[in-house]
Amino acid sequence: MEGLAGQLGAYGPLVVGALKALVFLVVGWIVANAISGFVRRQVTRSEHIDNTLGTFFASLVKWLILIVVFIAVLQIFGFEATSLIAVLGAATLAIGFALQGTLADLAAGVMLIVFRPYKLDQYVDIDGTAGTVKDINLFVTELVTPDNVQIIVPNGKAWGSIIRNYSAHATRRLDLEFGIDYGDDADKAIKIITDISGADARVHDDPAPWVRVVNLGESSVDLGVRLWCDAGDYWDLKFDMTKQIKEAFDKKGISIPYPHAVEIQKSA
Known part of the structure; x- marks a missing residue:
């Protein structure tokens, strides 16, 4: 030198x-x-x-x-x-x-680690932006969406926003709704749903499956379904139950009506 x-x-x-x-x-x-x-x-x-x-x-x-x-x-x-x-x-x-923004992100990063509203590999929604947490460092949180898009969220924005953590608890409640024709037997439809739910090992017995008439719509009688399952089974159970109940309704003669209006004419 x-x-x-x-x-x-x-x-x-x-x-x-x-x-x-x-x-x-x-x-x-x-x-x-x-x-x-x-x-x-x-x-x-x-x-x-x-x-x-x-x-x-x-x-x-x-x-x-x-x-x-x-x-x-x-x-x-x-x-x-x-x-x-x-x-x-x-x-x-x-x-x-x-560097107000950067220092705020740094301070927020420390708060996120101390209180840990979310962890790695959990699926969260941060102020309307949802994805799986892949990294949390001093300044940003990295999310990956289900279609493999990377999203970088500044820690300051994450800490100051509403956070929905879908993976925080071991179980989740699955809510479904089915509309049947006014001429169909509601009790029969409820039994069909209850039997299918009871036969699926992913559906928890406690709390027990819940099926009720929840609304009288303009063109259908609406049945609400609440099922508890492991958080990891949520989406597969949702898709499978929707398909199985629709097919069971078809076999048992329960119709799912299209939205329609009934015209009534009265003679003078």
Whole structure:
């Protein structure tokens, strides 16, 4: 490096410093990613630590190492540590105003990890945006939709919004509704639904299946169905029950009417 500096003359020290800084940045970035990955793997292997914490800690370690690397790079260019701390202290207020959103995301990320309204691999709805949680780091939450679209939600927005966590509990209630013709036997239709529900092993006995007439519509008598199941069985059960009940209605002579109006004429 010193020989290179002599060859470059007056600009030699600056060029050498820049090369050193570049090496520090590259090595620091590699080390930060390596240690971050190591922390993530170790936490994932532990049965006593939630994977969500592992992801967050890995992100935290990475950024702390990068901050140290940044300070080291500044020292290469002649900034003393004490002077650097003084400068950073004086610039804190300005940086705070410039990065209000980023700092808010950082603070919200800490709150999300402390209170954990959602965890990795849970299906959530954050202010109307739904998906499976794939990553939670210092600044953002990554969601993936059922059709494999990546969505990045700033932690500040996530923490300040209504969060619906569909995976928080082990069980869910499936609500269905079927309309039958006014001329059909409602008790017969209720029995058909009850029998099908009781025969499906995914439907819980407690709470028991619930089937009632819930509304007299303009063109149908509406039957409400409430079934409890494991959260993981929710969608498959919904689709299967809809198909099975429709086919059973067809076989038993229960009709599902199209929306229609009845015209009544009265003689003068």
